[in-house]
Amino acid sequence: MSSSNDDVQPGVPAVETAAMDAMVEIERADPREELAKTDHDTELGIAMAEDAKRVSRGDISAEAYWEKYDAAAEREFGDAYRETPNPSIQSTDQTIDAGTADSLSCTVGSIESVACEIDAASADEMDAATDGNRTRWGMVIDLQKCVGCDSCTVACKAENRTPPGVSYNVVMEEEHGEFPNVTRTNVPRPCMQCEEPPCVQVCPVSATYKMDNGVVNIDYDRCIGCRYCMIACPYGARYFDFGENYDDEVEGAGEITSPEYGVDRGKRQDGESPIGNVRKCSFCTHRLERGEEPACVETCVGDARNMGDLNDPDSDVAEMADSTRSFQLKESEGTDPNVYYLK
């Protein structure tokens, strides 16, 4: 209430920055203790760290730093030092010029060149030029972890602002016989983003198609609303937008829409797409594009849902999809979903 408390925001503790810095100091490991755990020279490590701080502050140049330590580092780390690329050349900050780089005994290269080498190596591993390094988004849902709380369904509604009757994700709460060891279980069902999608096959105007990243797209500006794709989808994953709204439940329900497939359509308006079109889960393409996980994955209380690149053999999802517990829904349909389940 007093004027001295002007900066204080409700709910935010009034802590001075100095106090916070002090907290960092307390948390920080003691350098000497830390370095003592390694086989390498503690004194050299401390000295290099101190000088590195000076480089940060601009007290000494990066060239001077490396010239000072090059010989010592080579002596200490030997071959490992020489072969590990030192990616400190030609990036915008803390770089050394080419002349200095040449005089160093370690391998030097730009950040970019190092990244390229890593990429090339992993591309070789994948052995096929077919998939290249294109991402194939996939989801793995661990049924042992799913508690059937329907948070994903709710998160999806909130994220994609789907109207009544449209629910990209549902949790099917009865399933008999499909899984040998259970009689009743919760099976969340988004769109499977099938590799061989029957919905794409039947669309008379090619309004729905598979994107390079594995997601099946619907072009709301082209879809004529014939609903043939809904007939063809073996997973009931498609919904028709009848144009209903949550106006009675929520004020300003249609004020904003989700930028599905990266297209911002502004307010929800009568007679405007996607009303009269068919809609479905897009793996939250708009979130993936900005580096976020789909809303359902992020919200899942049991951490049952996982998102990642199935084309990357080292990714969590690829490993899980490869496990013996993994299966797909209706495998016999030949649709080859990109959504895997763990039984």
Add this chain to the structure above:
Amino acid sequence: MATDTTHFEFEPGFTDNRLRVVWYAALAVLLLIGGAAMILRITEGMTSTNLTSTTPWGAWVAFYIYFVGLSAGAFLVSTLANVFGVSGMHRVDRDALFAAIISMVVALMFVWVDLGRMDRMYFPFIWRQLTSALSWEVHAYVAYIAVLVTELYFSMRIDLARVAERGSGLRAGLSGLLTLGRRSTSEASRVTDRKWLTRAGIVGIPLAIFLVHGGTGILFAVSKARPYWNSGLFPVIFVVSAVLSGTALVMMLYVLRTKLFDDEPVDRDLLNRLAVLLAAFIVVDAALTGIEMLIAIASLHPHEVETWAVILFGEMSWSFWWFMVGMGWLFPLVMLSKREWRETPWLMVLAGLSVVIGIIAVRFNIVVPAQILPVMEGLPHGSYFPSLVEWATSIGMIAVGLLLYTIGAELLPLTPLDRGDH
């Protein structure tokens, strides 16, 4: 309208003016109802229907395939005269062709209202999809309508020329236009017409059987997600029941027009021939449906068995037993069982009407039951009965078809001026 100076009388259309007024008034009422419903359909969008995301296809799709079938059937009856030269059938060939064209127009209207985005109806001609049966179908329909119009033109041209030459007034003027300038009434021109008629018919037969109606069956049959439709026999049954409804329609129209428009005695031989044909088609249709059902049930595929259970014993089983079996098969078969009855025009109108209505139930029982059971357990069950708007728009669109047919029948020489065979 015939004048005293020519001894040529060309006045197709109602002989009884009172009947004409009553008929047009009735159509006007139906059109008004349909028009009002159409306004609701457009303003309220698809919420005016009882469709859901579980049952996305309903009455409009059922009527659409019904009219495509009616058209294909009527066309195939016309080819009996035009291609296969079955004697005595020339009397009905134009009628059959004209009804086939009108049916296609009505079918396309049904496709149109069914689109979620009616404003984008021309999109299938801009963007295509090679693997989509529906994409192929819309093109096949256009080609098929072109064949039908060509057929009707060559079948009717010589009479159009005659009317233009000797008649007067509106009909003569219209006929003159429709000859497209080929006004000769010579024997040579008739032979040319016949030749082209046969050629177009030969193109039309595979088009109608395989692409237009068989293709419409394929549209459903390729849907692996719905085991009830996913059967090789399906497109065949589609074609057979189409021919069945088409024959019934042509028979009905023949009697009605001869009686009410031409005021002439019905050709009992021709009637008998059509009736026997109809009976044969009923038997084949019933038999194939039976086989389809047995295969489905014997497969013990749970989805198929349950779908048949829905049809036979479900909420809507009355439509199967009363309309499909009763009106579509049993009642007409009884009517057609005695030669004496087969030669009684009014009984045959009744039998024809019964089949034409019964086949509507066949179409509904194709479209709806497969969408009642959810595609996966745990998803909601469907339940569907058309809404008032769906019924009323359907009635309106059918009324448009009836209106177009009546106007055509009143103006055009659909009955050959030489009364048929040569």
